[in-house]
Amino acid sequence: MGQQKMEWKHKDKEAEEIPEKAKKDANMPCTSIGVQVVYGLHTVDSRKLLWGKLKQIESSQQGPWLAMGDYNAIHKVEHRLIGSNVQEAEIKDFKSFLIENNMSVLRTMGREFCWTNGHTYTIIDWALENVSWMLDMPTSEVILLDPGYSDHCPLSLNFAKEDTSKAKPFKFMNHLAQHENFQEIVMRAWNQRHRAGKIYDV
Template sequence: MSWNVRGLGRADKRRRVRQVMQDRNVDVLLLQETKKSSTEEMFVRSFWPWERMEFMAVDSEASAGGLLSIWNPEVFQLLDCCCHRNFLLILGIALSSFECVFINVYGPNDVSKRALLWDTIINIRTSFQKPWCMGGDYNEIRNIEDRRGCVRRDRGMLEFNNFIDQLELVEVPMLGSRFTWCNSMEGERWSKIDRFLLDAIWLEKFRFQMWGLPRLVSEHCPLLLMEDKRNWGPRPFRFLNAWTLYPGFLSAAKRAWSEHQVQGWACYRVQRRLGGMKVELKKWNIEVFGLVEEQLKKAEEELHAYDLLAESRELASIEIESRREAKHLVWKLRKRKDWLWFQKSKLNWAQHGDRNMRYFHICASKRQRRNMVDSVVVNGVSIEDPELVRLEVVRHLSKAFAEEWPSRPMMFGNFASIGNVYRGEVLEPEFTMEEVWEVVKGV
């Protein structure tokens, strides 16, 4: 969690922070603007709800600034650190095996000082090359939609976006709120200046969601970054173009279609056969096509074994042929895997010119998080439980598409047929240039 608390001097404020930590089961906390010139353990324990705790702090200058990073040592083990007046970096091992970096950031109010801070952080990237998770109050927006009722500064936006691009970080979309800061006392000013920026590797390992929680103790809302482990049920069926690259796909599809014979009117038969075919293709995808990763790994190991053998001696003709076949198989499996992620990302491959599968994996993951319906608001109440969300969606769509007519209107009578093929072609010709100009001149 990242939170600009705007000072922690009052006991009632610390109690509220403690309650939020406990309710949300927070393991790593990044606080900005603590406004503490010195930070003792007893003070930190007054709002950290768990027994196990480690922390690092950057003291404020008078009553300005101050950073505090707290973590559960059972979740994160510290290895190294680096601090500055405006950021606090900790490097360690998360969840026993994932080596990573957490950075707590507080951007200066002055645009020139912020630019210097961005340069400083970029310069230390080479010293801390593990995956970054950077959260905090950057005091800057990324586009004009991130601000309402406030002065716009194009220079600061440009420098901030360049900073993110140079670090190759990805912003996690925020759910629950549009803005992170509000000062309603001064003309309803709103801004999105708090955010989490992650290295793409984080997005590959975890299914993160970020929530903007209610503003309870300051003008800034706390940002909760958490892995969504809720069960949303089975995923909808989707045809994947990569299936067509598999040699046995067409025969499997034809067999699935022909095996489901039903009686009834035409649309009903098509609907039932498509349903049966969907079940068979999903089963085929898991049992046959879904083994691409395993097959690719096996083929790569085989190719590597032949390469090692070729380094020590000349290969026999049969070994050369086997090596050629293994190399071709690796190429086919990699292409199939790339096609799969490319379709999921829905990007133009030729336009972007990037054939790296990891790139498309990241884009697909981002698109999935952006399109996912995590909650619904009904009569002003936010509903997050998957079962209740499904019920409300069904109720809404049932009401939206319900018909109030007691019976649908029907047409009766004798209807004339178009007749021969020539008459049908006369009704469907393309417009000629002369006809188009005739209409344009008559307007």
């Protein structure tokens, strides 16, 4: 059984320890956020319950929401180095969850891989953001720290102050182009009349 610890430090408040899989609403100076601590089991079949539960929780969110922790899962072949070959069945459910729920991986810095047994290197710890999180906290990021006593790298969630003097970078989530209604949604948006001015006259 995996063990997770989440700490929240803000000004003079003491860090709080949150039980595994518990949801924490943390009051930021600008908004309220939802954070789901995740632990995924070790097999594809046992994780199906996780994807279903996360989908249910995500659909009830009214604002920024982050699902962060040890998923024990990858969604791309390149997320595992050495070790056994990645099979499509291993990544299918994770990819489907991202696409169907408009979730994306929060910008990640630090180490390239977050888990190793000394032979295989992989990324199985993730911070996944919903659209509201991406829009409301564009400067947030997660840093993969050195593992220390664990075989996993701790995930450090950082909220950098937004630099309003710079233009926000354009973001495109490649996995959304795989959504079955992607073309239709783009065409519908493209054909709408806008009153914003010449920026839309391409």
